[in-house]
Structures are given as structure tokens and as C-alpha cells.
Amino acid sequence: MKFRKIVAAAAGIALSLSLAACSGGGAGTSTSTTSATGGETSAAATEGGRVGVAMPTQTSERWIADGNAVKQQLEDAGFTVDLQYANDDIPTQGQQIDQMITQGANVLIVAAIDGTALATQLETAASQGIKVIAYDRLIRDSKNVDFYVSFDNFKVGVAQGSSLLNGLGILDADGNDTGEKGPFNVELFAGSPDDNNATFFWEGAMSVLQPYIDSGVLVVPSTQTEFDQAAILRWQQETAQKRMEDLLTANYQGDTKLDGVLSPYDGLSRGIITALQNNGYSGTIGDGFPVVTGQDAEIASVKLIQDGVQFSTIFKDTRTLAEQAVTAAKDLLAGNDPEANNTTDYDNGVKVVPSYLLDVVTVTADNITEALVDTGYWTQDQIDAGVA
Ligand code: BGC
Numbered sequence: 001m002k003f004r005k006i007v008a009a010a011a012g013i014a015l016s017l018s019l020a021a022c023s024g025g026g027a028g029t030s031t032s033t034t035s036a037t038g039g040e041t042s043a044a045a046t047e048g049g050r051v052g053v054a055m056p057t058q059t060s061e062r063w064i065a066d067g068n069a070v071k072q073q074l075e076d077a078g079f080t081v082d083l084q085y086a087n088d089d090i091p092t093q094g095q096q097i098d099q100m101i102t103q104g105a106n107v108l109i110v111a112a113i114d115g116t117a118l119a120t121q122l123e124t125a126a127s128q129g130i131k132v133i134a135y136d137r138l139i140r141d142s143k144n145v146d147f148y149v150s151f152d153n154f155k156v157g158v159a160q161g162s163s164l165l166n167g168l169g170i171l172d173a174d175g176n177d178t179g180e181k182g183p184f185n186v187e188l189f190a191g192s193p194d195d196n197n198a199t200f201f202w203e204g205a206m207s208v209l210q211p212y213i214d215s216g217v218l219v220v221p222s223t224q225t226e227f228d229q230a231a232i233l234r235w236q237q238e239t240a241q242k243r244m245e246d247l248l249t250a251n252y253q254g255d256t257k258l259d260g261v262l263s264p265y266d267g268l269s270r271g272i273i274t275a276l277q278n279n280g281y282s283g284t285i286g287d288g289f290p291v292v293t294g295q296d297a298e299i300a301s302v303k304l305i306q307d308g309v310q311f312s313t314i315f316k317d318t319r320t321l322a323e324q325a326v327t328a329a330k331d332l333l334a335g336n337d338p339e340a341n342n343t344t345d346y347d348n349g350v351k352v353v354p355s356y357l358l359d360v361v362t363v364t365a366d367n368i369t370e371a372l373v374d375t376g377y378w379t380q381d382q383i384d385a386g387v388a
Contacts, residue, residue, distance in 0.1 A: 048078030049333055052100025053135075054110045057088040060235070060267055061388065062296045062318055063111065066136070069322035070109060077326060088234050090114045097121040101130060107329045111135040113234075114194040115348075118142065131332040135325055138196040140348045147338050148346050148355040149324040151316045153197045157204020159314050159362045160264060160293045165208065166364075167291030167311040168260050170217060173366075182217045184259040187247050189240060189272065190230040191264045196348075201264045201295075202227050209262065221251040221258075232268055241271035248279045260291040266301035269294040269310055284308030297363055297372055303386035305365055315361045315371050324356050 051074050055067045071081045082100055086093035093113050101124055122144035134148040165171040169180045191198030212218040232239045263269040269292050283289050285308050294301050294313035304310035328338035340354035363371045372378045
């Protein structure tokens with residue numbers, strides 16, 4: 001039986017994880033080995049089994065860094081890797097996974113574009129004994145998901161909401177209420193409604209913001225406080241820019257001034273910042289530029305944070321997530337249950353998927369060096385240039 005052979009082969013190889021695969025593996029790692037439309041199959045390793053890695057898009061640095069880190073670490077562990085990016089196109093991702101299955105994958109590591117769209121592929125995978133790891137984003141509506149590796153997505157949202165409050169001076173750096181009563185005008189953005197993470201981020205953020213909205217310290221002039229009103233399909237920067245421009249036109253005439261924006265992802269943050277700059281907001285946060293949050297520590301946003309234009313981002317170390325995915329893949333191939341640290345929160349509509357969740361770090365201008373440079377994620381030169 002094919003799967004048994006693979007298990008034996010996997011058990012036979014040395015599985016030491018090279019830390020070198022992590023160093024310099026930040027989002028700045030070269031993408032030259034993976035084509036823009038598809039991916040590549042490595043010939044470097046053939047004996048440890050075959051892993052299909054399906055990533056959503058190359059338009060965001062984090063997924064490039066994730067793909068590179070997962071591929072490198074799997075290859076170091078002796079696996080053959082088929083890494084594919086789907087240009088945020090749902091049918092393309094489905095076809096890529098079909099192909100991975102046809103080509104004999106033993107494990108699939110999938111960061112879904114639409115978390116509900118892969119049930120058919122996963123049914124086929126299960127019928128062939130192929131193990132499935134949901135990577136960063138939960139795959140929904142399928143029993144054929146063996147494990148989930150991610151960051152603590154609710155905590156990411158809490159960190160984003162807290163950071164907005166901190167930037168406005170409502171909370172101090174330790175998260176204590178300063179007594180500042182505002183009122184502050186804010187607008188709220190959420191991620192893509194088909195990404196399970198987006199609701200976790202939103203609920204985490206609203207858990208800290210809602211009490212201040214209720215007490216009037218925060219005011220949302222647009223009154224758009226529902227997820228569906230705030231959501232940005234496929235996390236598109238241009239869509240966020242357009243929504244921000246519309247909100248400014250409709251609600252910020254005359255003396256009404258915007259003080260802050262909850263943004264769940266750096267790409268959206270940059271769209272929002274462009275809209276603000278196009279509408280007469282200038283300078284830096286200290287001079288009255290609105291406080292804008294973010295996520296992913298993308299290089300262009302880290303530079304904006306260093307320059308005082310974006311207030312914060314949430315750093316998710318993709319190298320560590322890749323390490324968890326590789327560990328889980330090895331466990332599953334060896335017939336073991338990967339170690340989970342959460343077995344309650346990620347119900348995908350059919351079952352609770354055992355999960356391993358990692359911690360995140362809030363980055364502001366005050367800790368860029370410690371969080372991003374000292375850890376080798378970005379170099380200071382990359383940050384100064386704003387490009388990887
Ligand atoms: C990820 C975030 C990312 C977003 C947009 C989410 O699923 O968890 O880190 O910012 O997708 O790519």
C-alpha cells in the first residue's frame with residue numbers, strides 16, 4: 001500500500017530541521033525559484049515522500065515567505081516539494097490541488113483562498129490516504145482536514161484593536177486605560193469574508209473596541225460597525241483604498257476629522273493611507289495623521305512605521321509557522337497525531353480541527369529593531385529602502 005511505503009520511507013530519513021532554513025528566511029527571501037503563475041517541483045529530494053504546498057497569492061510578501069520557508073524546510077528534511085501559487089483565483093487553486101494529488105502527493109499543506117471551496121479535492125485526497133494540513137487559514141466544510149497550524153487569530157485581532165487604542169492614547173503601552181475620553185473618530189476595516197481568519201481578527205479587535213464605542217470614547221461617523229460592511233474581498237489594497245475614499249467623502253466634510261483606522265492587514269493599511277493622503281491628511285502620526293494598524297510586517301509598511309506614517313503592524317513569524325507545518329507533516333506521515341495546543345476553537349463546520357497556534361508580536365516604531373532586525377526577519381537596509 002502506497003501510504004505504508006511512504007510512512008516507512010519517512011521514518012527512515014533523518015529529520016533534523018535545519019535552522020539555517022529559517023535564518024534570512026524572512027519575507028525578503030528570493031522568489032526566483034517559483035514562477036509567477038505556477039510553481040515548481042524540486043528534484044533535490046526524492047526519498048522522503050512528496051508534499052504539495054498550495055499557497056494563495058504572490059501579491060503579498062508573507063505568502064512568498066511562507067512558501068519559501070515551507071519548501072526549504074521540507075527539502076532539508078528529505079521531501080520532494082511541489083509549491084504552487086494560485087493568484088488568488090479559486091478555480092486555479094482547486095486545479096493545482098487536483099494536480100498535486102494526481103502527481104502522487106502524500107501530504108497537502110494548503111493555505112486556502114476560499115476556505116469553503118476545497119471539499120471535493122479533499123474528498124479525493126482522503127480516499128487516497130493523503131493527509132491534509134490547513135496552513136494559516138482553516139479549511140471549512142470538510143471532515144478531511146487532519147491538522148491546522150496557524151497563529152492565534154483571535155489574539156491577532158485583540159492586538160490590532162489594542163494597538164489602535166494605544167495609538168490614540170486611550171491605552172498606555174502596557175494596555176492600561178489612561179482615562180483619555182476622546183471622543184475619537186475611527187473607521188473599521190475587516191479582511192476577506194471567505195477567509196476564516198478574517199472573522200477571528202474582527203471579533204478579537206471588536207472585543208476591545210466595542211466597549212469604547214459603547215461608552216462614546218470612540219465614534220464611528222460612518223456607522224459601519226458590522227463585519228459585512230467593513231470586509232474587503234480577497235484582502236485587496238485597491239478595494240480598501242476605494243472604501244476609505246468613499247467613507248471620507250461621505251462622512252468627513254467640514255470640521256469632522258478622522259483619528260484612527262482599524263486595518264487588519266498591511267496591504268489594506270497602505271491603501272487606506274494612500275486614500276488619506278489623497279484627501280489632505282499629511283505628515284506623521286504625531287502631527288495629527290490618523291493612527292492606522294496593520295498585520296504581517298510587510299517591508300513597505302515597516303518603513304511607513306519607521307517614518308511615523310503607519311502606527312503598527314502585527315508580526316507573524318512565517319519561519320516558525322513553516323516549522324510547525326513541517327513537524328505536523330512528518331508526524332502525520334509517521335502515523336502519529338501532531339501535537340496540538342488548541343482542540344476547541346477551530347470548528348470548521350464539520351469537526352473541530354486540532355490546531356497548533358503560535359503567538360504574535362505587535363510592532364510599532366519603538367520595537368522594529370528588536371522584533372524584526374534582531375530576529376533576522378528584515379535587515380535595517382531593507383527597512384530603510386522599504387523593499388525586500
Ligand atoms: C492571514 C494574514 C494575512 C491575510 C491577507 C490571512 O489569512 O492570516 O496574515 O494578512 O490573510 O493575506
